[in-house]
Amino acid sequence: MNCPKCNNKIDGNFCKTCDKDLKIIYLKLAEDYQTKREYAKAIEYLNCSLNYIDSIEEITEVKDQIRSIEFSVFNDSEEIDDELNIIIKEKNEDYIYSGFKKLILITFICIILFGSIEYGKKWYVHNKKIPDTVIGNRVLNTALLFHLNQNISSNADIADKASYYRLLKILRKHKNLKFNIHISGTLIQSLLWYSPETIELIKDGLKDGQFELLGSTYSQNIIYSTDDISNRWQIERHLEIIDDVFNYKPIGFWNPERTWTNSISDLILNYGYKYTFIENNILKKSGTNFDEHVIRTFKNNLVVINDDYEFISLINNAIDEGDYELNRENQGANLSKRAPSYKNLFSYIRKIYEKDSDSTYLLNYAEDAEAFGLWDLRDGYTPEYDFKNLDFLLSEINSKKWINLVKYSEIINNNAVENLESIEDGTAKWMNKAAMGIGNYSEKGYKGWFDFNQHSPKLDYYRKQHIKYQNMILNIKNTENKAVKNLKKLAKDVFMARQYEFGCTGISGTDEEWSYNTKYETWENIKLVNIIIEVINSINNYSESIYEKDINNDGIKEIIVVNNHNFYVFSKSRGGRLLYWYDMMKGIEIVGGTLAVNTNYPYYDDNVLFFNTNYKNNLRFINPEPELYTYLEKVKLNIKIKALNEIGHLYKSENKNRYEFDNFYNYEINYKIIEDEDNNKELLFYTDSFKKIISFSKTGLTINYEYNNNIIEYLEVFSEFQPGYHSIANHGKSILENKFEDDFISIYNIIDNIGLNIYVDNIYKPTEIEESFMGILSKIYLKNNGQIKIIKY
Incomplete structure (x- = not known):
């Protein structure tokens, strides 16, 4: 059998030339023909794709798509044909033939004309010579600014591997x-x-005087959208x-999404910043009298610098040279002096240079x-090409004596x-369009971002939440108590x-999702402030209780x-999981992970356990180079796992060639105080088949397990421990020391001087540990009547 797209032989259900499964090829072909309005062909390919789909949901989706096309295109075809026949009979055949000949002739002329214009453009660009001489000993001052930003989530790891680390390596080269x-807090x-190595690259660039670092808000909130207290806290925390x-x-301030109002100045x-950035569309509305590239002040104080969108687009096109070749064999790091994107970029820079008299x-x-x-990885292209192109581009810039970075x-x-006494309110072009439903992160039904x-x-809802929790924090009494x-x-x-x-727009879900009561952790987990406030209140009014x-x-x-100056939170709705643990004497989080989020997960509740999906199952949709492919295939995204999550591994079934599991952490469970x-x-x-008995002492917890060993062969208990969580977030993995044996784990935070020793009795197989996000994930395997003792020191 041959591939329906490239006509080469296929191996199984996979075309090596197209590098895709037959299912994906047929679906893509169907989409292409539907775009061309060749609906019969589109339906044919959709039907073919059904032979390679196993999922009931996908089959239903494809069939719905077929029905939709048939209904919208062919539903009234008989009536249309009858009417069309009547019309055709009423027309003169010679007239139709004559018109058809004219149409063909006009189309032919248009094709030739368009082709000639396009060929002329390519010939002009290809043969264009860009002057490279210095005019009057002057140079064009040019600045390159790279904005690094991710939430406190596993996305940061992938973004670093795909983008940040290698970008900074090329810059340092x-x-x-x-x-x-600029890098967000x-x-x-x-x-x-x-990736502390990425942080070190920035430190080295600063030390050598090669880099300048900008400040901003800690979590990239839009200043225009948030209240004054929040904005001050955000700026102070990032500093x-x-x-x-x-x-x-x-001294430079990255203004998130360039959303400007004059009070921002x-x-x-007040925080010592001397310059910031404004998009050229905002400057043009503000009555400027000079070229957009000159440096300006606002009220003779704050320096404002123009964002040149055309320049941004030209550099990005040069970096992506070779990404979008239709033939995979032609893809690569194709930036060269003869590439159109190279000529377009340096022609533009030269034009600005010649104007800058x-x-x-x-x-x-x-x-x-x-x-x-990262964007290349997301879109199915190879990130490696970008860095090779960037390396070449920077070498070219360095060779041109009239460009001064x-x-x-x-x-x-x-x-x-020029000095501007007033600047019009404005925002980033992309976000204004997104508010109108155009592009990524788009909303629906708005006239613009404002x-x-x-x-x-x-x-509106989350602004009210901001005020609520802000007041909770402000109401914490000033005290010398270190824990508080x-x-x-x-x-x-x-x-x-x-x-x-x-x-x-489009962050923490869209307004449309909101209307269906779908929320996301990104903003919804502001409510975790409740937990910390409850701990503080318990410290101030200490009383042992359950x-x-x-x-x-x-x-x-x-x-x-x-109990004993420890604050524990257990989930009765999810198997007795330990959700939070605080040392009340030191004011330290040991279990919880309150800062981190599962970025793309809808919010259900704070008791449920979600395992982040790994990238292994999605690799066929992206095209990383081998080193990145290997990393993504193996990486485990352990985040917010909490502690004392139990899985009962059942005996092997006689009728099934696999082990079955009983995930106790998923179930509501009975409990009582004894x-x-x-x-x-x-x-x-x-x-009926499982018991978990937790006892409390000055040093920590002891957990004893009993289960029906006629059904359960062994128990797996996995836990995420983060002793001194906030200091880990602020210093990184270097402050944690850990060691483990078959029946023992030790985790120690050298900054907060707090640690855990975990002793295991009656093990089924040796204990394992691995990294989680800002913590250590332990996996303990117990026989019946096994015990875990966690001693805090």
């Missing part, structure tokens, strides 16, 4: 060129765990993290770093050509992290245990 970097915390990690004081000037221009490129690698701080002083910002029911101080800092970080990109309360405001009551011989209270979680 060209050490005589200067660059500008949430990404800094994520990379301190996932604090930059100082702690890089020992650096930025005073806000950022007074040497007052700054040509500015400010772009998301994900444009280098600068750090902003080198040119902002005394170089302003309409969305004012009338979005989702934004530590927890207040954590509460503020949780609050701000859950304002991630607040105000952007009680039920919906502590995380998810509509489910949890079991709270306050007393031991010394009148100490214990928690008993139980089903």
Whole structure:
């Protein structure tokens, strides 16, 4: 059998030439023919695809698509044919024939004309010579700014491997060129765990004077969309993290999504910032009298720098040269001096240079770093090509003596050509379009971003949540109690992290999803502030107790245990899982992961356990190079696992060639409070075949297990421990020391001086550990009557 697309022989159900399964090929062909309005052919290919689909859901979806085409295109075909025949009979056949000949002639002329124009354009670009001489000893000041940003999530790891690390490596390779970097606070915390090597590259660039680092808001909330207290907290926290990690004081402010109102100027000037950025469309509306590339001031104080969208697009096209070749054999890092994207880019730079007769221009490129690698990976292309093209491009820029790459701080002083007393309110072009339903992260039913910002029911709801939890934090009494101080800092970080990109379209779900009551963790988990406030209240009014309360405001009551200055939260609705554990003497989180989010997961409740899907099953849809492919195939995205999650491994079934499982962490479970011989209270979680007895002491927890060993062969208990979670987020994995044996695990935080020793009795097989996100994931395998003892020290 041959491939329906390339006509080459196929191997099984896979075409090596197209590098795709037959199912995907048929579906793509159907889509192409439907676009061409060749509906019969589209239906034919859709029917063919059904032979290679196993999923009931996919089969139903394809059949619905076939019915939709048939209904919309062929439903009234008989009536249409009758009417058409009557009309044709009434017309003169010679007239039709004559018109048809004219149409063919006009079409033929148009094809030739269009082809000639396109050929002429390509010939012109291909043969165009770009002057490379220096005019009058002047240079064109040019700035390249790369914006690195991700939430506190596993997405940061993938973005780093696909984009950030290799981008920074290429920049550092060209050490005589200067660059500008912005990295969000949430990404800094994520990379301190996932890739401290990337952080070190930035540190090295700063130390050598090659990089300039910009500040912003901690979690990239849009200042226009959030209240004044939130904005001040956000700016202060980002400055604090930059100082702690890089020992650096930025003077440039990355204004998220370029959403501008004049009051932003005073806000950022108060924090020592001297310059920021405004898109050229906003400047044009503001009555500027000079070329968009000159440097300006706002009210003679804040320097404002133009974002040149055309320049951004031209560089991106050059970086992507070779990505979009239809023939896979022609794909590659194809940027060269003869490439059209090269000619277009340097023609544009040269045009700006020749206009800049007074040497007052700054040509500015400010772009998301994900444009280098991650977007390619998402769209099924090879990230590696971007970095080879970038390497070539930077070498070319370096060779041109009339281009001067600068750090902003080198040119902002005394170089302003124009002062603006007022600048029109405005936002990024892409986001204004997205609010109108155009492009990525789009919404529906709005006239533009300002309409969305004012009338979005989702934004309105979360703004009220901001005020609610902000007031909770502000109402924490000033105290010298170190534990309360530590927890207040954590509460503020949780609050701000859950304002991630607040105000952007399409973030934390869309308004349409919101109308169906679908929420996402990104913003919804601001309610985790409730837990930390409850711990603080328990510290201030200490009393040992066991009680039920919906502590995380998810509509489910949890079991709270306050014992020996430890604060525990257990889930009775999900198998007695340990959701949270705080040391009340130090104000330290040990279990919980309150900062992290499962970015793309709808919010259900705070009791449920989600395993992040790995990339292994999605690799056929993307095209990473071998090294990245190997990493994505093996990477495990362990995030917010919590502790004491049990799986009962059942004996092998006689009729099935696999083991079956009983996931106790998925079920609502009975519980009761019992007393031991010394009148100490214990928690008993139980089903007909399973018991988990938890006892509490000054040093921690002891968990004893009993199960029906006629059904269950062994018990697996997996737990995520993060002793000193907030300090791990702020310092990274280097502060954790761990070791393990078959029946013992030790985890120690050298900053907070807190650790856990975990002893296991009656093991079924040796204990295992692996990294989670900002913690250690343990896997313990127990026989019946097994025991886990967790000692905090």
